[in-house]
Amino acid sequence: xxxxxxxxxxxxxxxxLPAGLLITAAVLTALFACTEASQAGRHGGSVGSLATxxxxxxxxxxxxxxxxxxxxxxxxxxxxxxxxxxxxxxxxATPARGRVLAAKAITAACAGxxxxxxxxxxxxxxxxxxxxxxxxxGAHGAQFALGASTLAAHAAGAVLGAALLAALGAGLGSxxxxxxxxxxxxxxxxxxxxSVIGGIFTAARPYLPYTAATTLAGVQLGLGPGGFHVTxxxxxxxxxxxxxxxxxxxxxAALLAGTVIVVAVVARLTTVPRDVA
Numbered sequence: 523x524x525x526x527x528x529x530x531x532x533x534x535x536x537x538x539l540p541a542g543l544l545i546t547a548a549v550l551t552a553l554f555a556c557t558e559a560s561q562a563g564r565h566g567g568s569v570g571s572l573a574t575x576x577x578x579x580x581x582x583x584x585x586x587x588x589x590x591x592x593x594x595x596x597x598x599x600x601x602x603x604x605x606x607x608x609x610x611x612x613x614x615a616t617p618a619r620g621r622v623l624a625a626k627a628i629t630a631a632c633a634g635x636x637x638x639x640x641x642x643x644x645x646x647x648x649x650x651x652x653x654x655x656x657x658x659x660g661a662h663g664a665q666f667a668l669g670a671s672t673l674a675a676h677a678a679g680a681v682l683g684a685a686l687l688a689a690l691g692a693g694l695g696s697x698x699x700x701x702x703x704x705x706x707x708x709x710x711x712x713x714x715x716x717s718v719i720g721g722i723f724t725a726a727r728p729y730l731p732y733t734a735a736t737t738l739a740g741v742q743l744g745l746g747p748g749g750f751h752v753t754x755x756x757x758x759x760x761x762x763x764x765x766x767x768x769x770x771x772x773x774x775a776a777l778l779a780g781t782v783i784v785v786a787v788v789a790r791l792t793t794v795p796r797d798v799a
Contacts, residue, residue, distance in 0.1 A: 526616060526625035527632075530599065534633060537602075543595050544637060547588035551641040552648065555584040559652035572653040575667045581649035582673060583740040585680040588641030590732070592634035592684040593708050596691025599630050601701035619794045623696050623786060627689040634688025635681045642677035642739070672740075679738035679771065686778040687735050693785035697793050728769045731781050737768035738775060 534540045559581045562572045570577030600623075603609035616622050653666055691708065698704040712732040720727035720743075727733055727743055737743065743766070769777065 523621060523625060523628075526621060527628050530625050530629035531632070533602075534599070534629065539598060539602075540595055540633060543591050543598075544640065547591040547637050548640050548644055550587040550591075551584055551644045554587065555581050555645045555648035556652075558584055559648055562652070572649065572656060573667055578649050578653055578667045579676075579740060579742070581652065582646045582668065583676050583680075583742075584645045584648075585638065585641035585684075585739050586736045586741055588637045589634075589680065589684045589687050589735050589739070590708070590712050592630075592637040593687040593691040593694075593712070593732075594705055595633055595637070596627075596630035596688035596693075597695040597704040597708060598691075598701060599626050599633075600692045600695025601699060601704055604699045605701050620790050623693070623790060623794055626696070627692045627782065627786060630688040630692035631685040634691075635685040637688070638681035638684030638739070639677070641684070642680040645680075646673055646677060675771075676740035679740060682775060683735035683738040683778070686775070686782060687732070690731065690778070690782045690785060693782060693789050697785060697789035699793060725766050728766050728774075729777060731778060734769060734774040734777050738771060738778075743768055 559572065562570065562577050562581065570580070572578045572581065603612055612622060613619055650666060691704075694708070695701070695704050698707070716727075716730045716732050720730060720733060728737065733743070768774070
């Protein structure tokens with residue numbers, strides 16, 4: 523297995539797409555974090571002052587796009603074999619296809635963790651930088667509204683969430699095989715379907731995979747990628763009664779890990795054993 527993972531990591535280093543996705547994730551994270559920070563505390567705005575925990579959190583947790591692109595990277599790790607017609611050689615070299623799938627998932631998780639780490643560093647740096655520049659200090663004389671332990675927990679959640687989403691993408695890519703269909707499906711699911719399901723069935727929102735991954739990183743429920751608000755018109759009393767809280771860290775991580783395993787098992791039993799065209 524170690525040899526297979528090294529081979530997959532070598533493949534990533536020899537193509538430009540992973541680097542392009544990582545740069546895109548970094549740029550989007552910086553763009554949204556700086557935009558949120560520049561608008562923080564404005565009258566009528568959706569982001570509170572950076573002197574408050576909620577306002578600073580909106581900026582330092584702007585890592586959702588990086589996690590989404592980590593899932594896309596996972597998809598390309600698996601589907602690239604079929605797109606470039608290298609799957610035949612891979613399976614001839616390693617007939618145990620389940621081991622190949624596992625190696626790709628592990629490789630995707632490692633690469634995804636890097637996406638989460640880069641995004642967490644950029645978002646946290648932007649939030650603290652803007653707060654320091656404006657003199658937005660926390661309560662009771664604290665230097666910042668969020669403590670180091672909280673910021674570290676959010677960063678760790680971004681790393682873990684991105685890693686698990688990338689592994690999920692690798693399983694999805696093996697299940698679907700079509701790179702275009704899988705990538706489009708990832709975007710539609712994360713940006714549209716989860717927002718619709720979460721808006722209609724509010725109690726189910728914390729259990730949706732992409733939403734669970736973002737809450738690992740400290741993103742508030744009801745916020746989409748980049749931190750923009752996702753609102754659904756409903757009666758205030760119903761909304762207050764139905765609004766759920768995010769899953770605990772361990773529960774969200776277990777939900778994502780379980781989803782990765784289920785998708786990988788389904789792919790292993792259905793599409794992975796099929797002949798390669």
